[in-house]
Amino acid sequence: MTRPLTLITGVSRGQGIGAAIARQLAAAGHDLYLTHWSPFDGTEGVGEDQAFIERFVDELERLGARVAHEAYDLASGDEAGLLDRVERALGVPSRLINNATYERHVSVDTFTTETLRRHYQVNNEGTLGLTFEFVERYRRAGHTDGRILFLVSGGADASNLAYIASKGALIAITPALANGVGQYGISVNAFDPGPTDSGWIDAAFRDELVPLFPHGRVGTPEDTARYVSFLMGRDGMWVNGQHLHVDGGFIGR
Structure with missing residues (x-):
């Protein structure tokens, strides 16, 4: 069977959700193209040194995947160039x-x-521009089994208004996009993993979060990766047009 080729954006940290998904998919038989953007992750997020990606590619190749990567700014408007590469x-x-x-x-x-506007440029314009370019290339290639996944967030956090607004647009478009591209065999979903311990949660905040999880622990990137792997597999095709809360039953939404 042909190995699926999966493009994952935002793989810049070994502890991040993107890296966990890449590991899981490599083990499941996917080839991978990864994007990362160290100018944000390394200075403003919780990123790692720029040598991380080379070490990570070696790790994925040992799992049997073909892997390529590049530094890519979603605000650049170069979606066609990225897909060409x-x-x-x-x-x-x-x-x-x-x-x-x-x-x-x-x-x-x-x-x-x-x-x-900065949130919109990356989370909406860049993300949707890449998504529609992906669909066009997929159609031309004659693929018949595709997936598009948006990692989203939400809730009533009054300190995070712009982020929640931009992610809300992705949630809103998911069922309509699924309806539009279903004829090409593509399933589309929005995935909210809830608070995930990917390096940004300190001990005090973790103590606040734990009582809000029925299982008594905060979610991990691996929790997300396991379910994403299912969605990306053949058995995940029938999950379509959904806003998925795969967050261990987190009650603080």
Whole structure:
């Protein structure tokens, strides 16, 4: 059987959700094209040194995957160029996992349209531009079994208004997009993993979160990766057009 080729954005940290998904998919028989953007992850997020990606590619190749990668800024508008490079390196992908994101905490008192615009450029314009370019390449290649996944968030966090607004747009478009691309054999879902211990949760915040999880622990990137692997597999095709809360029953939404 042909190995699926999966494009995953935002794979910049060994402890991150994107890396956990890549590990799981490599073990499940996928080839992978990874994007990362160290100017954000290394200075403003919780990123690692730029040598991380080379070590990580070696790890994935030991699992049997063909792997290529590049530094890519979702705000660049170069979606066609990115897909050209993916095709030259590995072929036309049949799966797209939109994991990369931009986030700045902003409240009613600190909200500006410029902050919203920065979120929109990455989380909406860049992500959806890449998604529609992916669909066009997929169609031309004659693929018949595809997946698109948006990593999303939500809730009533009054300190994170711009991020929640931009992710809400992805949630809103999911069922309509699934309806539009289903004729090509593509399933589309929005995936909310809830609070995930990917390196940003300190001990005090973890103590606040744990009582909100019925199983008495915070979610891990591996929890997300296992379910994403199912969605990306053949058995996941019938999950379509959904806003999935795969968060261990987190009650703090």
